[in-house]
Amino acid sequence: MSFPIKTYFHKKQLIFLFLNCTFSIFMHGQITNIDANELANWDLHGIGSVSYDKNEKAVKLTESKESLGAMLVSPTSYSENLVVTFKVKPLQHEGVCVILLGLNDLDGGDVTIPKNYNGDFNFWKSEKSTARSHAFAFHTAFHQPNAFIKENPGFINIGLQKDVVTEEKWYNIEVGKINSRFWMKVNGKTVIDTLSNKKQRIFNKSKIALRVRGPGDGTFSALYKDLVIKENLNYKNIYACNFNESKDLEDWILEGPGKVKLKKDRLLIHSKYQKFIHKKWKKGRITINSTNSNYYPVLRKKMISDLKINPSDYSYEGSFSGGPVVLWNKTKTPENYEITFNFKSLSPHSLHMIIFSALGLNGESIFSSDLAKRNGTAPKYTKGDISNYRISYFAPIRKTANLRKSPGRKMLDSGIDFASQSPKELHRIRVQKWKNNIVFTINDKQVLNYSDDEKALGAGYFGLRLMVPAIGTYDNFNLYELKNGPF
Template structure:
């Protein structure tokens, strides 16, 4: 596919190598997870057994900083163990504009329904969907908008199974007003433009968070957030 819009990095708003425990001060875990560091990378895996705890074994790990509406989010992803699923929440806030961590919002525990049909709005990108047999048989990256669990865009997933992975994979997510783009290793994967009507009003700023579905194990590094600058709209 070819992106309809081209963006470049503006001012860097946040940088985190995710290399040591000091780098995750203030990060918020919802659900239960093992959080360690290996080879200067943040490693996440489930604490609870999914065969026993079901959907309660999954978790979300939130970055504490607020992002504006127009951002480029980049990070390096290293799949370690599957099956499982990895996702990024972004532009996340309360449905009435509350800060995501407001004590007035219901407690969240990592169960997916709390995020797609609960008290928050967010965009969520599933970029490593190897949890179920049908996901592994036909791999896609999915973009959803919530509140409401609306599937708004899909793209082919170029990421291989763990045994064939050559990490790291460089992830680049752009959100510019209603436009969302996602690339892996500079390969365009999906693009979508929200009209602000079909699935509710445009989402603006908010927080980002990594979600994993057990028993996935993965690591993350070199998280950076930049101001997004629109440089060109491709014609045709």
């Protein structure tokens, strides 16, 4: 079915000629599917036109001559926390595509777009603007090489990464917002995933808009179709941190001889003896690998000299294993939860770990004075008086990520360690726990999917553990309560 071209200079209310929007309630929330016919009936603002492309079965949004942009605004308001997916095909090189979420006035009401609006984006981004929005931009090479997420008014940067929408072909786009977390994916791969430094003011409902901006000569247009809006999501944010203030460290407790500090808005963690061991390794005096490292005798002497330690406090059954560090977060997780964060290794050596669902054997907080003191050595966490799951990753020699359960250090599952395949890259880590099911992903690639049928652990605390040779940065931590099963 064709849809006739209609050109507008100002806001035009359209009658819904096609009502093919479907609603359904899933365990993940409310899903709204908007086909091309209904999308063509969104409110057009700026100088441009909207039409239906019969061959592509898509809406064509075009910027007209002397335009400063054209946009389609949803007539319906949606939840503030949501995920939007759609397909887009830019039709010319010289033009930028934008999707705006959270369109409101500053008090949470419907934004009033002026009559005779010419599409000028300054209406949204000016610091004096009374309109509020979050802009996700891609296919930006006409202006500059980066995709971005900006917060308005003020055009405040939230995230900026190299744009991958560089051709005039179909792309699958996903953008999302959950409280202060914002992300953009292209063809299933994460381009931006970050936290806003600004405390978010959450309103119940807000609108969505699609925007095109070209050279203003009427040559730029883009096709859109298969738009899906997911609301009432399966997530309740419990803890979020992006490590841009020193007070963020107050949420964490260090165990073992470690160093923790903020570096370029990231959390830097390593053992006090990481550099010492690395220098010994470079000189060929020790070996470092996941199965046969021989640095502990050298490290034992160094720690006795530096810290005046009793070696037995860092030993198990006569074997010294001191030097690793554990950094606990003070927030207790619910029984069902998801943990996400960004990670980057600054060393070629392993090993990094995340510990989760950790409690005393009698259900105590891991910070209870009734529990034995811990100092980073493995037996304190695997054969002591606390229970936990632990996933180890970034193991370049072993090349696997391993899931273990303690006490007992029982191996539960193993999978491909995608982090060590790209050792110098930033990686997005995700741990999901729903009842007895655990899923671990790296860069949205599933590594582990395990069901613990032997007294699965529930709520507890989570932390990071690093072996002595390891050093890395962490940021963009999020802890979510899962309201329904994500699997």
